[in-house]
Amino acid sequence: MIVGLTGLIGSGKSTVAEFFAKHNVMIIDTDRIAHELTSSNHETLEKIHSAFGDGVFDGNKLNRQALRQLVFQDDKLRLKLEEILHPAIYEQVIECLQQPTSCTYKIVAVPLLFRSPKYLELVERTIFVDSNYEQLLQRLKIRSGLEKNDVDAILARQVARETQLALANDVIVNNGDLNSLALQVDKLHLQYTNMENNCK
Numbered sequence: 001m002i003v004g005l006t007g008l009i010g011s012g013k014s015t016v017a018e019f020f021a022k023h024n025v026m027i028i029d030t031d032r033i034a035h036e037l038t039s040s041n042h043e044t045l046e047k048i049h050s051a052f053g054d055g056v057f058d059g060n061k062l063n064r065q066a067l068r069q070l071v072f073q074d075d076k077l078r079l080k081l082e083e084i085l086h087p088a089i090y091e092q093v094i095e096c097l098q099q100p101t102s103c104t105y106k107i108v109a110v111p112l113l114f115r116s117p118k119y120l121e122l123v124e125r126t127i128f129v130d131s132n133y134e135q136l137l138q139r140l141k142i143r144s145g146l147e148k149n150d151v152d153a154i155l156a157r158q159v160a161r162e163t164q165l166a167l168a169n170d171v172i173v174n175n176g177d178l179n180s181l182a183l184q185v186d187k188l189h190l191q192y193t194n195m196e197n198n199c200k
Helices: 013-021 030-037 043-052 064-072 075-097 117-122 133-144 148-157 161-167 178-199
Strands: 002-007 026-029 106-109 125-130 170-173
Touching: 002 013, 002 117, 013 026, 013 106, 013 125, 013 178, 026 030, 026 075, 030 075, 030 106, 043 064, 043 075, 064 075, 075 106, 075 117, 125 161, 133 148, 170 178
Parallel strands: 002 106, 002 125, 026 106, 125 170
Antiparallel strands: none
């Protein structure tokens, strides 16, 4: 079984993924793959350089902040970046899914899962990591130094919280401590394991 994991920025998707990984669940993180694809000496990096020029590079290294600001302000440039990155990321995801694992299910973490038909076709269940607005603001200020206006601008481009809550098969609420989060992951892990065992 393949499970899709998603949530708003700052909701705690990565922490949830780490808890699942402790159960020996294979985690395929599209953000991590994107980071690897845009590291030094990779073919994708050359395509980005050809499309966006020296302005988003510091020497041979991608200036991720400069690229992020550029595409955030221009939808055409954002689409151009997605045309480079998305097929390469998807190809890597498929390769990872073909690898054997001891667990009965795998998780694919996709930030904009409910806007990604390809990934929705892949997954059999979806998890939405939910968190209240105040928690999101606090985490993103600490983690990335983002202010309220920055967070609001990013959230405006994501699938609305209410929509994702309605579409998701399962919801993990991340408003408490790590112990509460771990218990919710434990419960879903048992549920998914039982579902797979019952199908055999």
